Amino acid sequence: MSFKILCFAAFATVAVAHGHVAYSSQHVSRHDGHPHIVHVHGHGHGHGHGHIDYHAHPKYNFEYMVNDKHTGDIKSQxxxxxxxxxxxxxxxxxxxxxxxxxxYHGDHHTGFHADVKYGVHHIVPKKHHY
Structure with a gap:
């Protein structure tokens, strides 16, 4: 953990030294349940024997963000x-x-669905005086 903090501090120092501030962050939380045995039939060694595997109920939250106005790299999820x-x-x-x-959302019954929207930010060009 202290290595991650040191790396972030070094990145922030370099960004500030070059006249702009950029940052990124990420967070992952896993809440998987306890594994239970799943019998998989037909995946044996050709002898008709089943195979035993373990499965845990997958559950997680994930998020990240990047904000670098100097390069224009601004995104989040x-x-x-x-x-x-x-x-x-x-x-x-x-x-x-x-x-x-x-x-977006997806599940076994309805498949994957995404609602995509575009917002326009008006860019005002600089006026050059000659």
Missing amino acids: HESRDGDVVKGYYSLHQPDGSVRSVH
Whole structure:
């Protein structure tokens, strides 16, 4: 953990030394259940024997964010999963100045669905005086 803090401090120092501040963050929380035995049939060694595997109920929350106004790299994402249900959101600033926002969800019964929206940020060009 102290290595991660040292790396972040070094990155922040370099960013500030070059006249801009950039940052990123991430967080993952896993809440998997206890594993239980699953019998998988037909995956033996060709002798008709079943195979035993272990399965835990997958459950997690994940998020990250990057914000570097100097390079224009601005994005974020959040995703959660509980069993076969996945829900999430991500947003990013595109090179043309628009912001893409996507809300998505998916599960075993309905498949994957995404709602994509674009927001326009008006860029005012600098006036050059000759």
